[in-house]
Amino acid sequence: MTPLPSLTALQAARFAEIALENVVREFPNKPDHVLASPADAQGPRALHPAFYGSYDWHSSVHMHWLLVHVRRRFPALPQRAAIEVLLDRHLSPAAIAAECAYLAQPQTQSFERTYGWAWLLKLADELARSADADAVRWAETLAPLTRAIVARYLAWMPRADYPIRYGIHSNSAFGLAFALDYARRAGALPLEQLCLAKAHAWFAADRGAPAAWEPSGADFLSPALIEADLMRRVLRPTEFAAWLDDFLPQLARREPATLFAPVSVSDRTDPQIVHLDGLNLSRAWCWRGIAASLPDMDQRAQAARAAAAAHLDAGPAGFADAEYVGAHWLASFAALALADDMA
16 A cells, blocks of 8 residues: 655754744734723734734744644754744743733633634644753743643633534534543643543534535645544544444445545635645645554545545645735644654
C-alpha cells in the first residue's frame, strides 16, 4: 500500500518563510474586537502584542503553531534561528501578560470561541512535544494564556446545549478535537472529561450525515469529516468503525461523490471563496486520520486514503499564488494535511 506523502524538509523551509513573514505583518487586519469605550479603539499590535499579525488573531496563532511544528520536525531547518528570535519576542512574559489582560475584559467572553481557542491549545500542545530547553521556556511563558483558554472551555461547554455544525470557524467538532488532544497530552483531566462528554452528547447519536450537500461556498472544514475526525479520537476503534458505518453509510462505495472530489476555487483574491483551498487541505487531514483509525483491509480505509491523496494534490494551489487572503493561513493547513503523527 503506497503511503501518503509526509512533510519534507524543503516544504517545511518554505512554510517557515511564509509564517515568519506573516506573523509580523500587522496590516491588513480583521480584528475580532468589541469596543466598550473610545479607549478600546487601538491597533492590532497594541491589543495583541503576541498575536497581531497574519490578518487576524487565530491565523497568527496557528502560524506560530506552524513555526513551532517545523522547528520540532526539522532541527536543522535553515530558519531555526529566525524562528527562535521571533518566538522569544512574541512569547515573552510581557506579551503573554497583555494577551491575558485582553481576555480578562468582560466584553471578550466569546472572543475567538472556539476556533482561536483550539489553535492556542494546539500551539501549547506542539510546544509540549518539543523537549528542548527553549520550547520548555516558551511553554512556561505561554502557560497563563493556556490556562485562561482552558478555563474558558470549562466555563462554556456546560452551557453549550447544541453544537455548531457549519464548516467555518465556530465548528464545535473542530473546537473539541484540538482541545481533546491538548488535554490528553497535558493530563488536564477535567478538560478531557468534558470534551468527551460533549462529543458523546452532541455527536454519538448522529446518523446519515447530509454530506452530499457539501461544500458550502465558504467552508474550510467539512462538517461531516471534521465530526468523524473528532469521533475517531473519542471512540474505541471498533466503536468508531460502527459509528462511521451509520454516519456515512456509503463510504465504502466512495459516496457521496462530492465528499471524495476536491473542490474548485474560482477566485483566490476573495477572502471567503479562498476558504475552499483550506477545505481541500482539511479534508485531506480528516481522510488521513479516518483511514488510520480503520483496519487496513477495510474498504473504507482504502477509500479514505485515496481521497486524502486526491485532496493533498489539490490543496497547495491556494498558497502557490501568494494571494495574502490565502497565504496568511493556508500553509498551516498544509502542514497538518502532511502530518503523519496527528493525535
